[in-house]
Amino acid sequence: MVAEHPGKLVEHNYFVLNLNEPNQIANTSWIKPGQVLREVTLTTAGSLACIDFAAENNIAYVLFDAGWYGAEEDMKSDATTVTIDPARSKGPLDLPEVIKYAESKGVGILVYVNKKALHRQLDEILPLYKKWGIKGVKYGFVNVGDQYATAWLHQAVRKAAKYELMVDIHDEYRPTGYSRTYPNLLTQEGIRGDEESPSLDQAIYTLYNRMICGAGDYTNCYFAERVTEKMGGRAAQLAKLVAIYSPWQFVYWYDRPEKSPSRAGGAGSAESVIKTDGATKFYNSIPTVWDDTRFMDGKMGEYAVVARRSGSDWYISILNAGDKRQVTLPLDFLKDTSACEATLYYQAPGKKKDVVSIKTIKLQSSLVLDVEANSGCLLHLTR
Missing domain, CATH: 2.60.40.1180 (Golgi alpha-mannosidase II)
Incomplete structure (x- = not known):
């Protein structure tokens, strides 16, 4: 890739996509971008509050992150069950009821699955999640780097497409442009996002270099204390939501809706409540794909x-x-x-x-x- 200015490389980041084969999914109507809100309490009450907030603010999806089926690094954790990790939440979480409620509100449900369960249960969980009404899966802590790891991941994306499930690949996987061939792979991490509290100069370096490869799941924060203490403030977060491209934009990463139950410390704490004002209404309206x-x-x-x-x-x-x-x-x-x-x-x-x-x-x-x-x-x- 050659350009007169480094930013032009970002402007033309479709280059990597074009190294891949054309789309292989005949019907892509079920592949839908949008903003995503993480449910941080792993409770039914918190889930319903998130769904209500998402529906009221044009946020397309609610994500259940690590802990909903047990401790993610425990080989005994079963991703075919709803078994809350007690280290993360006391529950209760009635996921079938939550999915049913989300469907009635026009909100899609996404779930996280760690590589330990993925490698053991992939062929079992994908048709099961389709049956449950889940719209997509976030593949977590995947193996990366060698040819085998990449081949396994691409196969896992193809298998998800068979059951009309969208995919976000997390942690150190770097984009290869495979989203052109299987566009159900909406985004991937491979990025030092807001979970790492990057300084604003680091975020700008990320824009100039990492974004040459394609979409990056940046886990955008807004009300969390790190935004003002370590990053560029809330106005900069609005700007980053446009600058850092991802068809799925994960927003309010450490925050929870006001009606969601609080707990002491960490995600879901009382300090990170979403407050509605003119700026947040605009934040909720920012598109995730561009013309x-x-x-x-x-x-x-x-x-x-x-x-x-x-x-x-x-x-x-x-x-x-x-x-x-x-x-x-x-x-x-x-x-x-x-x-x-x-x-x-x-x-x-x-x-x-x-x-x-x-x-x-x-x-x-x-x-x-x-x-x-x-x-x-x-x-x-x-x-």
Whole structure:
């Protein structure tokens, strides 16, 4: 891959996809992108609260992560059962009832399965999950690196497609572009996401290099304390949701809806309650797939300006890891700026990083924005 600017490599990341065979799934109507909310309490009450929140906020899926069928690293844990890991939750969790309720609300259910159960039970769990009404599986802690591991994973993706199950491959698997051949592989990790509390310069490095390979499950955080303590603040999180591409975007990773039961410490704690305001309503509305992408400006590890289009709407993401910066945005690609409404979500000077300010902007042929140090902003253009 060759380009005049590193960002153009990201803009043309379909190169890796095109090294693979064309789509082999005749009917792809069941493969649907969208935002995903993790259920962090592993309880029926928490599940119903998550489903209600997802349905009210246009979030397509709710994920049950590690612990729903037992301790994930225990060889005795059975992924054909709902057996809560007591180290993670006291339960109870009535998963069949939860799936039924989710279907009535138009919300899909996804489940995590660790490699220990995958290798023992894959041929058993896939038809079972299809019967249960599950929409997709997150493959966890998979083996990676050698040819055998990759071949096994690709076979596991093909087997999931047979039962109309979408897949997210987690941990160290790097994208190979196999999503072109089997598009039920929506995303994969192979990325130092928000679970690792990356600094904003690290997130920008990730955008410039890892995203050349394709979609990355970044586990975007929003209300968790790490956002303001270790990362670039909530305005930057909005910008990252556009900059870091993934057809499944996992949002509010350490947060829970207000009606969900709390527990002491860790995921589901009282400190990470989702609060609804103008910024979070916008956060919930950001698309996960795009019709056009343009890497407008930036410098490796320092800042990045990425514009993405969904329908007639443009989302321009600015991430700034260094000192306060003035960014000039040429808007000639819009042709007629007078027909656009522009809303800026940003960190205002003097405001804390947990506050997202919102203002309407009048557009001209170009736009100059002041971006606070170690922060970000997101410009939404509508016609």
